[in-house]
Amino acid sequence: xxxxxxxxxxxxxxxxxxxxxxxxxxxxxxxxxxxxxxxxxxxxxxxxxxxxxxxxxxxxxxxxxxxxxxxxxxxxxxxxxxxxxxxxxxxxxxxxxxxxxxxxxxxxxxxxxxxxxxxxxxxxxxxxxxxxxxxxxxxxxxxxxxxxxxxxxxxxxxxxxxxxxxxxxxxxxxxxxxxxxxxxxxxxxxxxxxxxxxxxxxxxxxxxxxxxxxxxxxxxxxxxxxxxxxxxxxxxxxxxxxxxxxxxxxxxxxxxxxxxxxxxxxxxxxxxxxxxxxxxxxxxxxxxxxxxxxxxxxxxxxxxxxxxxxxxxxxxxxx
Amino acid sequence: xxxxxxxxxxxxxxxxxxxxxxxxxxxxxxxxxxxxxxxxxxxxxxxxxxxxxxxxxxxxxxxxxxxxxxxxxxxxxxxxxxxxxxxxxxxxxxxxxxxxxxxxxxxxxxxxxxxxxxxxxxxxxxxxxxxxxxxxxxxxxxxxxxxxxxxxxxxxxxxxxxxxxxxxxxxxxxxxxxxxxxxxxxxxxxxxxxxxxxxxxxxxxxxx
Numbered sequence: 001x002x003x004x005x006x007x008x009x010x011x012x013x014x015x016x017x018x019x020x021x022x023x024x025x026x027x028x029x030x031x032x033x034x035x036x037x038x039x040x041x042x043x044x045x046x047x048x049x050x051x052x053x054x055x056x057x058x059x060x061x062x063x064x065x066x067x068x069x070x071x072x073x074x075x076x077x078x079x080x081x082x083x084x085x086x087x088x089x090x091x092x093x094x095x096x097x098x099x100x101x102x103x104x105x106x107x108x109x110x111x112x113x114x115x116x117x118x119x120x121x122x123x124x125x126x127x128x129x130x131x132x133x134x135x136x137x138x139x140x141x142x143x144x145x146x147x148x149x150x151x152x153x154x155x156x157x158x159x160x161x162x163x164x165x166x167x168x169x170x171x172x173x174x175x176x177x178x179x180x181x182x183x184x185x186x187x188x189x190x191x192x193x194x195x196x197x198x199x200x201x202x203x204x205x206x207x208x209x210x211x212x213x214x215x216x217x218x219x220x221x222x223x224x225x226x227x228x229x230x231x232x233x234x235x236x237x238x239x240x241x242x243x244x245x246x247x248x249x250x251x252x253x254x255x256x257x258x259x260x261x262x263x264x265x266x267x268x269x270x271x272x273x274x275x276x277x278x279x280x281x282x283x284x285x286x287x288x289x290x291x292x293x294x295x296x297x298x299x300x301x302x303x304x305x306x307x308x309x310x311x312x313x314x315x316x317x318x319x
Numbered sequence: 320x321x322x323x324x325x326x327x328x329x330x331x332x333x334x335x336x337x338x339x340x341x342x343x344x345x346x347x348x349x350x351x352x353x354x355x356x357x358x359x360x361x362x363x364x365x366x367x368x369x370x371x372x373x374x375x376x377x378x379x380x381x382x383x384x385x386x387x388x389x390x391x392x393x394x395x396x397x398x399x400x401x402x403x404x405x406x407x408x409x410x411x412x413x414x415x416x417x418x419x420x421x422x423x424x425x426x427x428x429x430x431x432x433x434x435x436x437x438x439x440x441x442x443x444x445x446x447x448x449x450x451x452x453x454x455x456x457x458x459x460x461x462x463x464x465x466x467x468x469x470x471x472x473x474x475x476x477x478x479x480x481x482x483x484x485x486x487x488x489x490x491x492x493x494x495x496x497x498x499x500x501x502x503x504x505x506x507x508x509x510x511x512x513x514x515x516x517x518x519x520x521x522x523x524x525x526x527x
Contacts, residue, residue, distance in 0.1 A: 018379075022326075026327075045369070112373045112375065217378060217381070224327075224374070224375035224379070
């Protein structure tokens with residue numbers, strides 16, 4: 001029964017590939033959930049090459065996944081399976097692996113188009129039929145709520161970042177930043193450690209620092225999501241981080257800007273609203289966001305929170 | 320080799336370089352080996368049939384290559400035997416420095432003298448560097464297709480400043496092709512650092 005395994009006894013298994021997966025496993029293991037890790041296995045396409053050196057086609061993987069599970073796959077159990085950076089070709093193995101591990105929930109973040117499961121809907125259907133809850137957050141650090149108790153437990157530690165910030169009232173400078181929820185990659189913690197003394201009156205600098213540090217490869221942990229402008233997951237992650245920090249500092253985040261604009265202007269077309277909020281010219285998203293993806297996410301959330309109404313004519317108004 | 324380059328913590332690359340150095344291997348040889356690993360990851364990323372390496376692999380391997388360069392570069396003897404002076408940089412709008420740095424180290428280890436202008440270098444800075452230093456060669460790198468016009472702007476700028484005839488221009492980087500190099504009037508295109516080195520040697524032979 002889902003729910004029985006939630007709480008401190010929850011066991012997590014990682015199926016991963018490459019440094020993207022390694023960094024997240026490292027962050028999660030050191031960031032409060034280390035005791036709950038029951039195992040990790042690196043699954044690379046090379047491991048399941050068929051004779052002749054070719055990767056088996058999606059049909060053969062789909063029809064007989066059991067055959068392609070590597071012989072050294074560990075005999076262990078878990079409650080939550082987290083799939084990290086595994087090649088999209090190999091996604092047909094996930095239900096089979098979930099069955100072997102006897103998991104109740106699967107977290108399948110997508111931080112790169114190449115890791116999008118080729119048969120996402122089929123996999124989701126198959127897992128659901130097995131009684132396994134599955135979610136595909138895109139990017140991983142956009143995950144902020146879940147109806148699943150196991151993922152809910154995970155969210156107490158990792159997901160969309162949340163900061164608790166104390167500032168000097170007179171100078172507006174940051175005294176201390178507490179990371180209430182870290183990003184799975186660990187970049188939120190890294191940035192938090194560098195924010196003491198930052199001036200919250202200088203929105204441009206604060207915002208730029210956040211965006212730059214989020215993918216600063218000189219840092220201990222940094223965002224490894226895809227950055228292609230056609231699929232700007234890294235940039236979206238930057239928006240989420242900046243807004244989390246602004247919220248922690250009680251500054252106006254993108255959601256606040258959205259609501260203020262609607263308050264002033266009344267019902268507005270979604271596209272007109274996007275022009276006001278996305279890619280603001282005055283610095284990198286000081287009061288708005290850089291990506292349309294983040295804008296769409298915020299809009300969905302505000303609608304779910306009953307704070308706005310999106311009409312059939314694709315306009316937005318305050319609820 | 321690839322696993323060393325893909326270690327996100329960066330400890331393996333240091334251990335790898337140190338153990339090679341301890342066994343008396345020439346630092347440039349280690350550097351060249353790592354380049355092969357980097358190329359393998361690049362090929363796995365670009366394979367149109369089956370991409371095996373992703374964006375994160377490129378970022379982490381690039382970061383590790385930088386760590387290796389930091390460690391090995393001071394140990395690679397710069398022959399500075401007057402083979403030629405090269406001004407090198409990554410064009411404006413592009414902050415990628417791995418390809419440019421690899422090329423600079425390769426040239427330097429072959430006896431060229433290098434003036435590295437860095438990354439995100441505006442057109443005017445390239446022109447000023449050519450005017451002030453009168454190099455034999457100007458080398459420009461670009462990873463992003465969006466910044467390709469910058470290379471053209473620099474060549475036009477050199478022409479307008481009356482400097483073009485005195486300097487050979489070589490271009491390279493992920494976004495550049497031989498055809499593009501020809502279309503903007505560059506003297507050469509370097510597919511990789513070794514081909515680039517060969518062409519720079521040719522320039523100097525022609526000049527001699």
